[in-house]
Amino acid sequence: MIRVHELEKQKIRDIENKYPFVLSFFENNKLDIKDYQENTLEEYFDSFAQEDIEEWAIDIPKLKSGLAAFINQMLEFLGLEKDRVDYITIIAGKDKYGNRENFDELVVRKGEIVSIVGPTGSGKSRLLADIEWAANKDTPTDRIILINGEIPDKNIRFSTSNKLVAQLSQNMNFIMDLSVREFLELHAKSRMVDNEAEVIRKIIDAANELAGEKFDLDTPVTRLSGGQSRALMIADTAILSASPIVLIDEIENAGIDRKRALNLLVNEDKIVLMATHDPSLALMATKRIVIRNGGVYKVINTGKEEKMILVELEKMDRIINDMRSKLREGQILESI
Amino acid sequence: MTMNLVTVSGPPSSGKTSIILKTIEAIKNRGLSVGVVKFDCLYTDDDILYEKAGVPIKKGLSGSLCPDHFFVSNIEEVVDWGKSQNLDLLITESAGLCNRCSPYIKGITAVCVIDNLSGINTPKKIGPMLKTADIIVITKGDIVSQAEREVFASRVNSVNPQALIIMVNGLTGQGAFELSTLFYEEERSIETVKGKELRFPMPSALCSYCLGETRIGEKYQMGNIKKINMGDEND
Numbered sequence: 322m323i324r325v326h327e328l329e330k331q332k333i334r335d336i337e338n339k340y341p342f343v344l345s346f347f348e349n350n351k352l353d354i355k356d357y358q359e360n361t362l363e364e365y366f367d368s369f370a371q372e373d374i375e376e377w378a379i380d381i382p383k384l385k386s387g388l389a390a391f392i393n394q395m396l397e398f399l400g401l402e403k404d405r406v407d408y409i410t411i412i413a414g415k416d417k418y419g420n421r422e423n424f425d426e427l428v429v430r431k432g433e434i435v436s437i438v439g440p441t442g443s444g445k446s447r448l449l450a451d452i453e454w455a456a457n458k459d460t461p462t463d464r465i466i467l468i469n470g471e472i473p474d475k476n477i478r479f480s481t482s483n484k485l486v487a488q489l490s491q492n493m494n495f496i497m498d499l500s501v502r503e504f505l506e507l508h509a510k511s512r513m514v515d516n517e518a519e520v521i522r523k524i525i526d527a528a529n530e531l532a533g534e535k536f537d538l539d540t541p542v543t544r545l546s547g548g549q550s551r552a553l554m555i556a557d558t559a560i561l562s563a564s565p566i567v568l569i570d571e572i573e574n575a576g577i578d579r580k581r582a583l584n585l586l587v588n589e590d591k592i593v594l595m596a597t598h599d600p601s602l603a604l605m606a607t608k609r610i611v612i613r614n615g616g617v618y619k620v621i622n623t624g625k626e627e628k629m630i631l632v633e634l635e636k637m638d639r640i641i642n643d644m645r646s647k648l649r650e651g652q653i654l655e656s657i
Numbered sequence: 658m659t660m661n662l663v664t665v666s667g668p669p670s671s672g673k674t675s676i677i678l679k680t681i682e683a684i685k686n687r688g689l690s691v692g693v694v695k696f697d698c699l700y701t702d703d704d705i706l707y708e709k710a711g712v713p714i715k716k717g718l719s720g721s722l723c724p725d726h727f728f729v730s731n732i733e734e735v736v737d738w739g740k741s742q743n744l745d746l747l748i749t750e751s752a753g754l755c756n757r758c759s760p761y762i763k764g765i766t767a768v769c770v771i772d773n774l775s776g777i778n779t780p781k782k783i784g785p786m787l788k789t790a791d792i793i794v795i796t797k798g799d800i801v802s803q804a805e806r807e808v809f810a811s812r813v814n815s816v817n818p819q820a821l822i823i824m825v826n827g828l829t830g831q832g833a834f835e836l837s838t839l840f841y842e843e844e845r846s847i848e849t850v851k852g853k854e855l856r857f858p859m860p861s862a863l864c865s866y867c868l869g870e871t872r873i874g875e876k877y878q879m880g881n882i883k884k885i886n887m888g889d890e891n892d
Contacts, residue, residue, distance in 0.1 A: 346815050349812055349816050375858070387788075387816075391818035449831075450831050461834060479821040494800060495801070497805060554802050562803055
């Protein structure tokens with residue numbers, strides 16, 4: 322644990338060398354430290370004129386304690402094991418009428434896909450929120466969520482760098498006006514990865530494997546097609562997001578190879594939860610959770626027969642996808 | 658009879674009212690009574706939304722005054738109103754219109770609502786309203802990519818590492834229950850805000866334009882005047 326009074330006595334140069342990530346703290350708080358490398362942190366803050374403090378709304382005590390808190394958070398984050406979640410356990414609670422859920426406990430391991438089905442408003446978001454919050458009988462459902470068989474530390478609820486769940490949904494868009502490269506660089510920097518160029522290459526290659534139409538690193542993200550955007554979001558989430566659990570809210574069947582997309586997530590050791598009513602997605606899961614009245618009504622294992630149906634569905638998907646490519650290329654479609 | 662006070666502020670259209678309404682739903686389930694005082698500048702009809710939800714509501718429009726100065730000069734009476742309504746929890750909602758002010762009070766839970774759509778440089782632009790908040794609610798996460806959510810949250814964290822950061826969806830209410838657990842604690846009850854202090858001083862401005870001057874030109878400018886540096890370098 323770094324404390325403020327220890328930090329204050331250190332030279333800015335030494336702080337930067339020891340904790341390179343502090344640069345983003347200085348930058349985002351508009352603290353221009355370049356002429357103060359040989360000064361201590363205390364001397365730097367003492368150099369502010371009272372006028373500037375008022376003019377720019379600078380809260381020095383808050384900045385000092387904030388910097389110490391920031392360093393401690395980042396050190397903790399960097400010290401974390403990458404594959405820290407092997408499995409989650411959902412222990413049954415109750416539905417909105419107070420009835421016990423129809424299961425005892427459900428274990429989902431990394432690399433596993435579980436689909437979630439049920440009408441809108443049935444409680445799918447609540448289940449997800451319970452997982453994200455690591456509920457411990459303190460949410461409306463009374464569920465308990467265990468990580469690797471244990472009740473996790475409560476800090477996980479508010480951590481920004483260590484969130485349990487990443488989300489991918491239909492309505493998501495890129496809003497930044499950046500090229501694919503700049504976009505990925507920004508994300509990689511915020512995640513503090515060391516091998517930035519390599520990771521970016523890996524993501525663009527993976528995204529192009531998924532997308533119907535290829536794109537490159539210089540394409541502006543806002544100009545990607547729907548399928549390309551989804552491909553990039555999935556590849557980026559699989560490879561760069563720290564969250565061990567990925568929630569997918571439907572993947573539209575256009576311009577993207579959905580089977581490969583799910584395989585990518587599974588190969589990156591994610592736990593995949595997927596809300597979908599699309600049979601060819603739902604059957605890719607090993608289990609599906611049926612939600613009704615705010616609670617889990619059933620847990621169904623995808624059996625052999627359903628897996629056979631999946632083969633048929635995949636054939637149909639391929640036919641439709643081929644026709645889509647042919648249309649794009651200006652060909653005449655023939656009957657099947 | 659004592660109550661909790663929570664001050665919520667955030668840029669216009671960031672989702673404050675939706676978040677507060679969803680959070681109140683969850684708090685009411687705990688059998689607590691909640692009221693809201695909405696501060697705005699020229700116009701608001703959010704009071705109708707609160708009324709519809711059965712929440713006791715007062716609104717105050719600052720009109721020609723700086724909205725945050727208006728807030729501080731009224732907060733004492735606002736707290737008295739809340740107590741007269743026998744509230745367990747009083748929430749004030751105010752828009753941070755210039756990004757410089759903040760209505761936060763020492764010892765009173767301060768919540769800042771900010772949305773993912775506002776762009777990743779926004780955390781840099783917002784002053785004490787974001788930097789001195791205890792809880793930061795990030796909204797509209799359902800419409801931007803996972804990467805943008807992560808980058809945005811990490812920027813928010815770097816300007817206020819001590820705040821609790823929580824994502825809430827104002828439409829579906831996802832996250833609102835979790836937020837509600839941070840809004841009320843019996844031991845945080847207060848009798849009054851008299852004698853309490855603001856967390857950060859508000860900007861001082863007293864110039865001829867504050868007093869109704871409309872004419873442009875140096876000779877009409879008096880009081881606290883600041884000029885842009887028109888030299889080669891920018892501030």
